[in-house]
Amino acid sequence: MAPVELTTPLGEVILSLRAGDRVFLSGTVYTARDEAHVRMQKEGIPFDPNGAVIYHCGPVVQDGRILAAGPTTSARMNNLAGFVLDAGVRAFIGKGGMAENVREELRGRGVYFAFTGGCAALAAAKMTCTGVFFEDLGMAEAVWVLELDRLPLTVAIDAVGGDLYETARNRAGACCDRILNRR
C-alpha cells in the first residue's frame, strides 16, 4: 500500500490508520524527552497541544540548525504520556514502542509512529528548527519546534489496540520457549 500523506495538526483521520501502515508526516512537531515531560507536567505545555505531535528525540543542534535528530527510546516516557494525550496531543513519534498503559491511552484518540532508530541524518535532512522551549534543560532535553517535510514513519501502535511491537514480542517469547524446549 502507498504511504499515507499527513500534515499536522492531526485530526480524526489518524483513527483510521492501522499498525503496519506507512506514513509521510509534514508540519510542526515538538521534541520532548524525560525532563521536558516532567517540566510540562509541572508548568504546563508551552505549545498548543490540540492535534499536536510529540517527537521523542534529543537532537544535536548547532547555531539553530538541526544536525542530527533521530528518535530516542519512548518507553522511558511510559508514565508521562497520559497527561499530554488528555490535553489533546494526537501522536507520538519514537522508537521501541510504549507500554500497555499507553496503548490503552491511545485507544480511540491517537497513534504511535515509529521512526527508524539511528536515522538522525535522514531526519535532519527532512526538518528545520523554528523555535525552542525550556532551553535551560540542555540540548538533548529541551523542547525543539521542528517543521517536517515528509518524514517516513510506520504506524506501530494504532487507535484500536494494534501494536507491532507487542505482536513481535509475543512471537519472540513463544519462539524462545520453543528453542529452549520449555513448552
Add this chain to the structure above:
Amino acid sequence: MIRERFATAAEQALLEASLSLPEDVVAALENASRREEDPVARAELATMLENLSEAKCLKVPICQDTGTPVFYVTLPNGFVFTDEIYAGIAEGVRRATKSIPLRPNSVDPCTRENYGDNLDNGRPVVHIRPGPRCELTVLPKGGGGENVSKVTSFLPSEVHRIKEFVLETMCEAGGRPCPPVILGVGIGGTFDQAPALAKEALLEPLGPMDPFETELFDAINALGIGPMGLGGNVTCLGVKVNRAACHTSSLPVAVNFQCWVCRRATVLVEVD
C-alpha cells in the same frame, strides 16, 4: 608533543566513527536487507541505508546519540606511558564535541548535571594494552544498547544456561537496543571482566563465526523481533564471543548490545 598527537588522533577517530560505518557493518546491513521478507522490516532497513548515505553526504553524525566515547589504545614495547596520553585524548574529545559536533552526553550520575564535554570530570574512558603499534580505537557507545545489556553469575554446573541467558536477554531487550544488533558475549573472567570481554568482542569486524556463535546467531534471528523490534527476519547482524579463564567456583556471563549503528574507528598515532 605526545599530548597533541593523541588529541589529533582522538578527534580524527571520533569524526570517522560518527559520520560513517565500517565496511563490514555496511555489507552486513545490505545483506540483511536482501534476506528480509517482512514489508515493514524491509522499509526500516531501506531507511537505515538511506540514512547512511545522508550522513556521508551532509557530513553530519549518523545518529544523534553520538554515544559515550570508549577508547582502546595499544602501546608498543618500550613506549613510556604517561598521563599525557589521557590528557591528549581528553582534549581530542573536547575538540570533537565542538567540531563534529557531538551531543554532550556525559552527566553526573545522581544530580544529572551535564558536564558538556563528553568526559568524566575531565577524564576520558581509556583502556590501554600492549600492541605492535601505537593505535587508538574509539567505540562510541549509544545509550540504547547499554541500557539493556546484562551481566550474571551462573554456577559452574550451569554452562548449558549461557544460551538461555543470551536469548532471554535479547527477548527482554526487544526493539530497545535498535536491532539489527551485534551481540558481544563475554564468558568467564571475574565479575568486572565478563562485561569488558563482551564489549571488546564488539571491536572485532563482522566475519566468520564459530559454531557456538552461529548457534546463538541463528536462534536470535529465529525470534522474529526484526529491525527496530517491529517484527521481521533480521534481528542480529553478528555474534562475537570472548572467553577468559575464571575461578573454579565461578561462571560470570555478560551480554553487551551494539545497535545497528556500529561505530568504530582506528587511527595510527605517530610516535617516534
